[in-house]
Structure formats: structure tokens, C-alpha cells
Amino acid sequence: MPADPLHILIAALVCWLNFVTIDILFKLPERGGVSGAEEIGRHIEKGGGALHGGYMMGNIVSSPDASAGTLLASCGVYAAGIPGGLLAALLVYIGNRICHDPGYAGTTGCITATLIVYGFTLIGFSAADFIIGMVIAILTIQGISHVHASRLLSTLWRWREG
Amino acid sequence: MNSTEIALAVCGIIALYAAFRVMLEKDTMKKLPFLNVISFAISGSIVLLVPHPLAIVAAAAYFVGSTLESNAIASTFAGGPRNE
Numbered sequence: 001m002p003a004d005p006l007h008i009l010i011a012a013l014v015c016w017l018n019f020v021t022i023d024i025l026f027k028l029p030e031r032g033g034v035s036g037a038e039e040i041g042r043h044i045e046k047g048g049g050a051l052h053g054g055y056m057m058g059n060i061v062s063s064p065d066a067s068a069g070t071l072l073a074s075c076g077v078y079a080a081g082i083p084g085g086l087l088a089a090l091l092v093y094i095g096n097r098i099c100h101d102p103g104y105a106g107t108t109g110c111i112t113a114t115l116i117v118y119g120f121t122l123i124g125f126s127a128a129d130f131i132i133g134m135v136i137a138i139l140t141i142q143g144i145s146h147v148h149a150s151r152l153l154s155t156l157w158r159w160r161e162g
Numbered sequence: 163m164n165s166t167e168i169a170l171a172v173c174g175i176i177a178l179y180a181a182f183r184v185m186l187e188k189d190t191m192k193k194l195p196f197l198n199v200i201s202f203a204i205s206g207s208i209v210l211l212v213p214h215p216l217a218i219v220a221a222a223a224y225f226v227g228s229t230l231e232s233n234a235i236a237s238t239f240a241g242g243p244r245n246e
Contacts, residue, residue, distance in 0.1 A: 008169075008172075034233060034236075034237055035236075035237050035240040035241070036232075036233055036234075036235070036236025036237035036238075036239070036240050037233075037236065038240065039191055039236055039237075039239055039240035040191050040192075040194060040195070040236055043189055043191035043192055044192065047189070047192065057195055058236070060195070060198060061194045061195055061197075061198045061229070061232050061233070061236065062229065062232060062233040062236060062237075063229060063233065064225065064226060064229055067202075068202075068225055068229070071202055071205060071206060071225075072205070072218065072221065072222055072225065074206075075205065075206065075208075075209035075217070075218055075221050076218045078209055078210070078213060079209055079213050079214060079215050079217055079218050080215040080218065083215075084215055084218055087215070087218055087219075088218055088222060091218070091219065091222035091223075091226070092222070094226070095222065095225070095226035095229065098226055098230060099226070099229055099230055099233050100233075126165055128165055128166055128169045128210060129165070129169070131169060131173075131206040131209065131210060132168075132169040132172050132173060132206065134202065134206070135172070135173055135176055135199075135202050135203050135206050136172075136176070138198070138199055138202045139176055139179075139180070139199055139202075141195075142195035142196065142198050142199050143176070143179070143180050143183060143195070143196055143199040146192060146195060
């Protein structure tokens with residue numbers, strides 16, 4: 001089946017919404033989970049970004065969060081269907097504990113992403129669309145402009161707070 | 163090219179782009195988010211190249227390992243462990 005750019009674009013949007021929603025619900029922008037994540041947040045703020053968005057980006061770097069969960073769930077569904085996605089959730093859970101992350105954002109994101117990706121495969125999408133979609137989604141947050149991404153995340157965090 | 167090959171090509175291009183950003187960024191702490199993008203692209207590529215259930219374990223092991231390294235680098239620059 002030839003890759004459909006529209007499918008990749010929709011998959012990227014769905015992945016983005018899944019991981020940003022879950023990370024913000026689990027309060028990742030509130031503070032750095034480990035001292036390294038806080039330091040990344042402060043450096044991003046010093047470079048003109050927003051502190052809470054920076055904390056969230058630091059947390060994404062420092063431990064597998066919902067974005068990693070979404071990627072590994074897509075990989076799991078691609079290789080082995082729903083059981084693959086659940087295996088990925090278990091691995092993310094272990095990964096969180098290895099990285100001293102007490103939260104459940106990664107595991108939750110992985111389970112919701114497994115269901116979402118499996119649902120989309122039933123209507124003609126390929127799980128590969130979601131793997132590439134998640135790589136594009138993380139690129140928009142971590143890989144283009146830290147200043148703008150952190151400001152956007154801080155704005156979303158203020159909505160969650162207020 | 164089929165959909166897997168296109169997905170692999172896009173992953174490769176994004177990983178290369180992120181590698182250039184890592185090289186161009188002066189601030190070590192701000193290199194780490196770009197490094198994170200590389201980890202995502204490579205974990206995705208592992209499973210796209212080897213569509214086998216055990217490839218999930220390989221991708222997760224690679225991803226968690228690279229995350230732990232970033233965590234360690236960042237925490238060291240922050241002045242060592244606080245409560246972790």
C-alpha cells in the first residue's frame with residue numbers, strides 16, 4: 001500500500017494531541033521531575049522561552065513520558081497488534097522506574113495510544129503512519145524552536161491550571 | 163517505495179536534521195531535546211526495519227537507555243542528584 005501523506009499528517013496530529021493532553025493532565029509542566037529536567041527548563045527560559053513549557057520539555061528528555069508511550073505503542077501495534085502495544089506499556093512502566101520517574105504519564109499514554117492506533121488501523125491507516133507521525137510530532141516540540149514550543153506548552157498549562 | 167520505506171526515509175531525514183541541530187547548538191542543556199528527537203527517530207526505525215515482536219523490546223531498551231543517559235548528563239550539569 002503506498003504511503004498517503006494525508007494519513008501521516010492526520011497520524012501526526014492525533015499523536016501530538018494524545019501526548020500533549022496526557023502530559024499536561026499528569027502535570028508535567030508543573031516542575032522538573034529530576035534536577036536535570038529543571039535545569040533544562042531554566043536554560044530554555046534563559047534563552048527566551050517559558051519556564052513551565054521548559055520543565056515539560058526537560059521531563060520529556062529525562063524520562064519516557066506519554067510521547068515515548070505513543071511512539072512505542074505505535075511500534076508495538078505495528079509489530080504485534082494490541083498485545084504488542086500492551087508489551088510496550090509494560091516496558092515504558094519499567095523505563096519510568098529506571099529513570100526515577102514516579103509518574104504514570106508514560107504508561108497511560110502508551111495504553112491510550114495502543115487503543116487509538118489500533119482503532120485507526122481498522123479504518124485503513126497503517127501503524128507505520130503513527131510511528132512516523134509521532135516522530136514528526138516530537139520534532140515540532142523538541143526539534144524546531146525551543147522558545148516557541150515552550151511558550152505554547154506554557155499557554156496550554158495555564159489553561160489546565162486556570 | 164512502499165509505505166515502510168517512505169516512513170524509514172522520513173525517520174532518517176529527521177534524525178539527520180536533529181543531528182545537525184545538536185552540532186550547531188552551543189548550550190549543552192539545549193542539545194538534549196534535539197538528542198531526544200534522534201532517539202525517537204531511531205527507535206521508530208528499529209521497529210520499521212525489523213517488524214518482529216521482540217523488536218519492540220529492542221526499541222524500548224534503546225529508547226530507555228538513551229533517555230537515562232540524557233537524564234544523567236542533565237542531572238550532572240545541574241550539580242548532581244537532589245533526591246533521585
